[in-house]
Amino acid sequence: MQPLDYDALIAHADVEAIYVATPHSEHADWVLRALRAGKHVLCEKPLGLNHPEVMAMVDAAADADRFLMEAFMYRCHPQTHRLKALLDEGAIGPVRQIRASFGFSAPPRPESRLFAPHLAGGGIMDVGCYPVSVACLIAGGDPEHISGEGQIGDTGVDHWASATLRFADGLTAQLATGVTLWLENSVQVFGDRGWINLPNPWLGAEQWSFEIHRPGEDVERVTGSAPPLYQLEIDHVAACIAGGERQSPHMSHADSLRNARVLDEWRRAIGLQFPQESARERRPPLATTFSPPVALARPGNVPHVEKPVSRLVMGCDNQPGWSHAAVMWDNFTSLGGNCFDTAHIYGGGRMESL
Numbered sequence: 001m002q003p004l005d006y007d008a009l010i011a012h013a014d015v016e017a018i019y020v021a022t023p024h025s026e027h028a029d030w031v032l033r034a035l036r037a038g039k040h041v042l043c044e045k046p047l048g049l050n051h052p053e054v055m056a057m058v059d060a061a062a063d064a065d066r067f068l069m070e071a072f073m074y075r076c077h078p079q080t081h082r083l084k085a086l087l088d089e090g091a092i093g094p095v096r097q098i099r100a101s102f103g104f105s106a107p108p109r110p111e112s113r114l115f116a117p118h119l120a121g122g123g124i125m126d127v128g129c130y131p132v133s134v135a136c137l138i139a140g141g142d143p144e145h146i147s148g149e150g151q152i153g154d155t156g157v158d159h160w161a162s163a164t165l166r167f168a169d170g171l172t173a174q175l176a177t178g179v180t181l182w183l184e185n186s187v188q189v190f191g192d193r194g195w196i197n198l199p200n201p202w203l204g205a206e207q208w209s210f211e212i213h214r215p216g217e218d219v220e221r222v223t224g225s226a227p228p229l230y231q232l233e234i235d236h237v238a239a240c241i242a243g244g245e246r247q248s249p250h251m252s253h254a255d256s257l258r259n260a261r262v263l264d265e266w267r268r269a270i271g272l273q274f275p276q277e278s279a280r281e282r283r284p285p286l287a288t289t290f291s292p293p294v295a296l297a298r299p300g301n302v303p304h305v306e307k308p309v310s311r312l313v314m315g316c317d318n319q320p321g322w323s324h325a326a327v328m329w330d331n332f333t334s335l336g337g338n339c340f341d342t343a344h345i346y347g348g349g350r351m352e353s354l
Contacts (some may be wrong), residue, residue: 056286
């Protein structure tokens with residue numbers, strides 16, 4: 001095959017699946033283009049710039065009836081599977097606390113994708129998403145409360161940050177990340193009967209091991225072997241597609257939506273917003289649906305109104321912000337909708353502004 005540009009690659013009849021590995025800010029656009037072309041998609045983490053983008057991509061994958069997975073490769077590694085199985089079996093009793101970190105030190109260069117706000121750089125998005133994902137995996141659900149601290153550097157993105165997640169049963173997770181800070185890059189899980197330490201949770205060694213510590217007992221070492229990490233991920237995606245699956249059991253759409261919500265809250269806690277998330281940017285609409293306009297949205301005539309009005313009307317009283325409103329309303333207009341129910345009482349005029 002001759003070298004192709006991105007559009008030609010997506011359109012090529014012999015290409016069945018696309019791996020999106022662009023900077024974070026471009027994930028949604030290229031994932032949606034690939035899905036529109038009927039391709040299955042593996043997309044680098046984080047799946048989207050924010051929860052609304054991930055919501056749009058998950059909806060589009062269902063509309064296109066194609067596989068979509070966020071590329072957290074460590075989720076495909078047997079070390080991760082063994083850890084989760086042991087915790088579910090009660091190897092250290094009920095889990096009470098989690099500590100997880102992923103960070104490294106890079107020179108803060110504004111031209112680097114790691115430090116560019118318009119490319120959604122910073123520690124939280126680049127590597128902080130790993131501790132978030134493992135905490136939610138171990139906890140088995142959404143956190144009830146999220147608090148965070150961080151240092152936004154001169155580049156306009158977070159250079160380092162920390163967060164605390166509290167889950168429904170009282171379990172808490174302390175998370176740390178950074179792109180100008182060396183961290184331990186490990187996971188510790190603490191329960192009533194002991195604790196587990198994973199010294200290499202993210203890069204999944206081919207010969208892997210971790211320790212289980214129980215007071216009064218010898219340290220138990222859990223070991224195993226595995227193929228190279230990215231081979232595991234690609235083989236898993238290929239098997240899912242061959243089996244007719246539309247999402248991965250290791251990294252489901254619900255997992256990706258949950259991660260995105262937590263990352264949004266973490267960034268909100270430290271006051272970090274990317275330029276694309278501002279209404280002033282006027283981003284082009286996301287192609288969130290590929291179906292023809294639905295019958296209820298087809299315009300009809302209303303007495304004394306010159307312009308045809310869609311039969312389906314969009315309520316506007318519950319949008320949390322510009323990014324969410326834009327995705328919801330872009331979707332509505334792409335289905336043929338053009339009528340919105342709004343009033344000043346909805347958010348004190350905020351919904352009308354959105």
